[in-house]
Amino acid sequence: MDESDWRDIATAADPHADNVRRASSTHPLDFFRGRNHAGQYIFALAANDSCSELPKPPRLNGIDVSVERRSGDGARLVLTLEDRDQFDIFRALCGHLLDATADHPRGANGPGLRLVLRRLADWHNMLRRRREGLLTTEEIIGLVGELLFLRDEVMSRAGAADSIAAWRGAHRDEQDFAIGAWQIEVKTQLSTSDRRLLISSEAQLDTAGSRLLLCHQAVARAPAGGGTVSLNALIDGLNLAFAAAGPPVLEEFEAALEACRYVRREEYDEPEWLLTDRRLFEVRDDFPRLTPAVLPNGVHAVSYSILLSACESFAVDLDHTLGEVFS
Template sequence: MINPWESIKTPATDLSARRIDHKHPLDIFWAKDRLGRYLFVCKLTDECKLPSKYPSLFGIEITSISETKQLVLSLKNPSDWELFFSLCNDIISATRILAPAAVVPVIFRRIERWREFLKKDKVKLLAERTIKGLIGELVYLNLHLAKKYGISQAIDFWTGPEGSPQDFNVKNVAIEVKCQIGTSAPKVKISSAEQLCSQLDELYLFVVTLGRTEPESQDSVSLPSLISNIQTTLEEEGNTQQLEQFLDALLEIGYIHNEEYFNYSYIIASKKFYEVTENFPRITLLDIPNGIGNVTYDLELTNCEPFLTDEPWVSLV
């Protein structure tokens, strides 16, 4: 990750700035003040209305300069620049396709969302198991659901980050997504009895088999590349609500952009659907005695072969 503030000289007075994105509806800049602090500056237009009170954000000061109509985010500790950079890029992504008058409310919604995120325990990178699981969900979202229903509807179907037992709910059908590495035994971990026990009419298990590869390999997939593709599609279609919804889901999972995620690159070796019916090998809620909770188990996929099925599509009519 390249620090955009390193190449900006500290000014003797005022600010030294570099414009970020000429396609953005407002003029936005990476900047430094005379104290050398890292700033994110947004030059407002007459249509922009600032709130009467700004939220507090740990390590970041939010101010406005009325004379020049600028909204300024200042980083207090330069060592936290990567997190600050991710916050700024989140704001840029969420506001790039808006009309100028709509930008400020979204900026403060993103700041509030990050305020909630920063209250949680954070790690620099997600665990590899979580990385693989998120890749599987985004592969299903972008390469399957979006192809059938469009990216906006696919985002609405993604219910896992909201706490749903299954990753996707499509009308009366639930889909649970799992990933495995091709060199390992053909099995996936089921983290709760509820995952393979849906309240909906139908339930399917979608298993993606991945193989580790180099980041520059042809046809490789990684979290940053998948996320970038989805964000670009949402921006091109002007889907501001689903774009914010998508960014919120990533924060809920604990993902913020980091170049190190490119080191976790994979090729998709296979994709399979299993129909979870009454005789499917699983632990149901009725199998669990009173007093037993937090059931997790390994599902041997070789025993699931009789339940292989074609990709399930459901009509939204």
């Protein structure tokens, strides 16, 4: 969709009605785009039933989100572009809502409207995090994973100063930890996610003369207690350990956190995370991966995913192998 999809629709003549057109003739839900009496662009979805106890509409900057109640159990959700400078965001949001509901049962507008409100809440949280500089959920999980590995596996085998020096992921090195001739890459994901390892570049699993280990971890959101920890609480505990080692060590840890864009915020007090799985693999021989040597000339900056099940033959004993790394 582009601006002409709205601009070519005439302003509504009736102040109590909108002038609309079907957003997509093939979409299973009845989305409409149009203009209201003030000439503002709108995007709407109406339902005749299944709209009781709808989630509260989020507040978006420059885009009004309202729910108009209709007779019986019906409702109409209307997005109104109030700030024309926000049109690119408005268009992207409308496209996202169409894509997110493309597989919805045809004509099920009530459940679809409820899903759209949840998607709008997600969009609101994404924009708020971007505006306020908050880490995304994916970034939080990644940081929690690296810090758990640092606390549980590295600090238990090396002094505080050596541990913080070994943590390279914060400084955007290709691998997260470097210990002598060994490199360790840590991949952390929700326990409910598909078991896939997301690799960010063709260099990330390139051994290049060193020995490379890949650690897969799974975490779950869980109620407080029983080994759970929030991002703030995890960092508080590490701060105490590094402070005990002296100001230079603590300053190096704080610099690493700054490089990760972490600033203590109350939003990071929740959720609490529970480590549910930690496994180690050695990247060698025909481990499933892409490296610079196997890419065609001119191809670079490749990201890809690996099925965890394809790595099973490369699994190694965690305690024994890390004992060798730190020997």
